[in-house]
Amino acid sequence: MRREYDIDLLIRKFKEKDKIALARLISIIENHPEKASDIFKNFNHIKHDSYIIGITGSPGVGKSTLTGAIAKRLLKEGKSIGVISVDPTSPFSGGAFLGDRVRMTEVSLDPNIFIRSLASRGYRGGISRAVLDITLLYEAFGMDFIIIETVGVGQSEFEIYNLAYTIIVVMVPGYGDAIQMQKAGIIEIGDIYDVNKKDLGGADIAAHIDMMLDDSTFQGGWRPPIVQTNSITGDGVDELIENIWDHKEHIELSDLLSEKKKIRFAYKIKELLYYKIDIVLESLINQDELNHITTKALENKFQIYDLVHDLFSDVKFERKSKS
Amino acid sequence: MADGKIRVLMSKPGIDGHWRGGIVISRALRDAGMELIFGGFQNVEQCVESAIQEDVDVIGLSIHSGAHFAYVKRLLDLIEEKGLTDQFMLLVGGVIPARDFSELKKMGVANVYGPGTMTKDVVEFIKENIKK
Numbered sequence: 543m544r545r546e547y548d549i550d551l552l553i554r555k556f557k558e559k560d561k562i563a564l565a566r567l568i569s570i571i572e573n574h575p576e577k578a579s580d581i582f583k584n585f586n587h588i589k590h591d592s593y594i595i596g597i598t599g600s601p602g603v604g605k606s607t608l609t610g611a612i613a614k615r616l617l618k619e620g621k622s623i624g625v626i627s628v629d630p631t632s633p634f635s636g637g638a639f640l641g642d643r644v645r646m647t648e649v650s651l652d653p654n655i656f657i658r659s660l661a662s663r664g665y666r667g668g669i670s671r672a673v674l675d676i677t678l679l680y681e682a683f684g685m686d687f688i689i690i691e692t693v694g695v696g697q698s699e700f701e702i703y704n705l706a707y708t709i710i711v712v713m714v715p716g717y718g719d720a721i722q723m724q725k726a727g728i729i730e731i732g733d734i735y736d737v738n739k740k741d742l743g744g745a746d747i748a749a750h751i752d753m754m755l756d757d758s759t760f761q762g763g764w765r766p767p768i769v770q771t772n773s774i775t776g777d778g779v780d781e782l783i784e785n786i787w788d789h790k791e792h793i794e795l796s797d798l799l800s801e802k803k804k805i806r807f808a809y810k811i812k813e814l815l816y817y818k819i820d821i822v823l824e825s826l827i828n829q830d831e832l833n834h835i836t837t838k839a840l841e842n843k844f845q846i847y848d849l850v851h852d853l854f855s856d857v858k859f860e861r862k863s864k865s
Numbered sequence: 866m867a868d869g870k871i872r873v874l875m876s877k878p879g880i881d882g883h884w885r886g887g888i889v890i891s892r893a894l895r896d897a898g899m900e901l902i903f904g905g906f907q908n909v910e911q912c913v914e915s916a917i918q919e920d921v922d923v924i925g926l927s928i929h930s931g932a933h934f935a936y937v938k939r940l941l942d943l944i945e946e947k948g949l950t951d952q953f954m955l956l957v958g959g960v961i962p963a964r965d966f967s968e969l970k971k972m973g974v975a976n977v978y979g980p981g982t983m984t985k986d987v988v989e990f991i992k993e994n995i996k997k
Binding site for chain 1: 894911
């Protein structure tokens with residue numbers, strides 16, 4: 543069994559708001575990034591922007607349930623939503639157990655929502671390579687909102703910062719003390735902090751975040767609010783939504799939104815450039831050579847910089863002049 | 866063109882609370898390099914909509930309630946209604962009497978797995994029949 547996808551037919555269906563076509567275009571983009579331009583060239587006339595919300599935090603803090611709870615309220619207001627939920631790919635088998643959608647069953651049949659689970663497929667930073675491309679597909683589809691839910695992250699996986707306009711960092715009771723809050727990384731990127739699982743406490747965590755914010759400067763003029771929620775019962779979610787609206791308004795009225803959009807595309811452009819350079823590199827340096835210098839490094843580990851330098855001694859990068 | 870990873874939806878019809886079988890198989894498929902979307906409890910509509918949005922190759926139903934004929938029929942009807950006949954491989958597992966296997970297959974189920982199934986048999990069947 544093997545399905546063949548015809549891009550032109552899918553694009554026609556996509557423009558009629560067909561979800562099957564949207565799902566299949568996502569698969570093509572995820573599996574064949576080289577075909578992205580064939581797809582996107584059909585959307586050049588579309589000017590629609592979606593508002594992108596990022597939800598991040600450690601594994602098990604309730605990101606998926608919270609995504610479902612936020613989506614439920616946005617749907618009630620008549621908004622259309624595209625959800626992207628990322629879970630990790632196994633470094634051993636290459637497989638993945640994607641268990642985010644199961645938390646959103648309640649909203650899954652609403653005609654105005656589309657939910658896609660993605661495996662990270664070796665990409666770092668808590669997302670997958672295809673995430674930005676899929677946000678573009680959702681924008682072309684006309685979604686009002688996009689919610690990106692990251693992999694359960696640690697301290698330093700914050701690529702979501704480059705992709706979303708409002709970032710919600712989700713924490714739970716027992717997260718850590720005042721020292722933990724001073725660390726760089728994930729704790730710095732929140733536009734809104736949510737201490738979930740409110741039924742278990744968490745007022746101390748909220749207070750620690752508040753103290754951490756007291757020592758921060760807010761260049762954009764936005765002091766991140768702190769909310770406590772119970773994503774299962776929905777307690778506190780209305781307040782969280784209010785804060786999302788406030789932040790959205792804040793960045794729309796200042797230059798911050800256009801700044802964030804610039805970051806979003808600069809990030810992707812850089813990534814595409816690296817992707818191209820990777821292909822060039824792979825064509826220049828083969829696996830045998832890599833094995834050879836790895837063996838040499840085992841003989842003398844202090845040589846590693848020199849070995850790589852030598853490998854590049856006969857490589858010359860040059861741009862042809864475009865005349 | 867649909868290559869890449871094999872994607873499988875694991876769905877539990879209705880509110881039949883016997884999770885273990887579905888979890889064990891899901892885990893085996895993960896360890897075999899597939900992308901497993903765990904749907905959990907779903908009605909027919911939720912199952913088909915998930916299969917569509919996740920663009921899966923395989924739908925796995927874990928059924929322990931005895932409702933396999935009724936559920937499979939409604940599922941296949943809905944798939945047909947959406948114009949997606951033969952687009953998904955449908956597998957059924959759980960407490961299914963051996964005498965029902967051939968009838969399920971006649972309806973359009975690709976394979977049926979009862980108690981005592983070896984996980985590797987499920988993995989091999991999927992890999993042999995879904996070419997990616």
